[in-house]
Amino acid sequence: GTKFDFSVPFTIPENVKPSIVYEMNEEVEVEGQKFTVKDVTIHPLRIGVRISFDSKNTMKVLQFEDMRLEDQNGEVWGSIMNGISSRGEDENGDYVYFLQSNYFETPEELFLRINKMQAVDKENAFLVIDTEKGSLINTPKDDILEMVHSSRDGFELTLKTPLEEEFNFGLGAGLTDANGKKVDVASEGMGFKEDNIRSWTVDINDDGYINPVKMELFAYPNYINGDVKIELKK
Incomplete structure (x- = not known):
């Protein structure tokens, strides 16, 4: 010691x-x-x-x-x-x-x-999410990204890609609220489900942020x- x-x-x-x-x-x-x-x-x-x-x-x-x-x-x-x-x-x-x-x-x-x-x-290069209503307001228009659940403590989305396609990225980079204030992201992770569906989770430290929140895309399979x-x- x-x-x-x-x-x-x-x-x-x-x-x-x-x-x-x-x-x-x-x-x-x-x-x-x-x-x-x-x-x-x-x-x-x-x-x-x-x-x-x-x-x-x-x-x-x-x-x-x-x-x-x-x-x-x-x-x-x-x-x-x-x-x-x-x-x-x-x-x-x-x-x-x-x-x-x-x-x-x-x-x-x-x-x-x-x-x-x-x-x-460009108009779809970011996500807009209302974590209280559980709604995905803005997203790329290909219907492969879906909301699973959300709360003020975070959200989970699923991303479905073709079976032969590799995609080893996290989706987002930085989170801000409706007033442009940075939202504290506690953790972020990507996992796999069946049929090549990826689960993307973001945990948030709720400091009183204002919905909806915005996240710039870091990567996306398009x-x-x-x-x-x-x-x-x-």
Whole structure:
């Protein structure tokens, strides 16, 4: 039961490999949706792909399921892990998507490849839920998302997808009330039922929030497909 402190001395070598930046500024279009790949930065531990979306797009792109870097032989050099990419938003409002890096191999040529993207109409890119009435007010219009039950302490929805389709994402990102105040989400989870029905539960710490609540979609099984191939040049 005695507590003690200890230290492990180490030094960071001065010859840490620098990041490699490929300036791109390539605009592409997939099923009418435009976006610009601004740059690709290859760090020793990961790859960052910075993308901006055209404000005139009718759809919101949620996830790039197969974004990857390929070498001149078509072999994957850097890719998303398990079909799920992490992403962040920079100070310019651009999104940065992170891939696994293969930094210490140097192919003769590299290409950014994108084929499959999750996207929904902008007006349906969020959920609106009245937790007291148990009503799902706004949702994508494909009838695969249904309310099971709800209360001020949370809600459960089911999502039905085709049996052959993999979907390993949570649906939402952030919850706000009718006044735009952040609602405290205690936990969120995705489980499986029969017939490829997924159960999505959100537990809420009720701090007096005002209904209805709104949640931006983080992912959703609606897809657009293209064949993006951009060469990386220093």
